[in-house]
Amino acid sequence: MGPHELWDEPWEGLPEEEAAWEWDPVDEQENGPTKNPPDRSPGWKRWYFVYHEPVCTNVKISADRDPRSGKWFNPHRSSGDI
Numbered sequence: 378m379g380p381h382e383l384w385d386e387p388w389e390g391l392p393e394e395e396a397a398w399e400w401d402p403v404d405e406q407e408n409g410p411t412k413n414p415p416d417r418s419p420g421w422k423r424w425y426f427v428y429h430e431p432v433c434t435n436v437k438i439s440a441d442r443d444p445r446s447g448k449w450f451n452p453h454r455s456s457g458d459i
Contacts, residue, residue, distance in 0.1 A: 381415045383448035387426055387440035390452040400428035403435060411441040415451075420444030427459055435459050 384390045388397035404427040414421035422442050429435050437459045440452040 381450065383443055383446060383450055384440075384452065385448060387424065387438060387449040387452045388428065390440070390449065391438065391454075396431075397428070399431055400436070403427040403429050408439075414441065418444070421450075424449075425455060425457065 382390065388400060391397045406425050408423045408425055410419075411421035411423050421444060424440055424442055426438050426440070427435050428438070437455045437457060438452055439455040439457075440449040442449055
């Protein structure tokens with residue numbers, strides 16, 4: 378994964394050992410502008426996603442969306458409430 382790689386799905390940039398492709402989507406929510414967009418262009422938005430893992434727990438991740446391509450940047454587990 379490159380430092381500014383964009384992904385088709387928000388979970389794709391997570392570590393492979395998490396097997397995020399097996400997670401079921403539960404919820405998604407836009408959370409306003411990204412604080413530090415990678416290319417400094419306007420329009421980037423932060424999103425939060427809740428997924429249900431096969432081990433019967435929910436996990437929340439955040440990712441930033443590129444306004445031009447619609448692809449996702451910087452996906453990672455979020456520490457916020459689910």
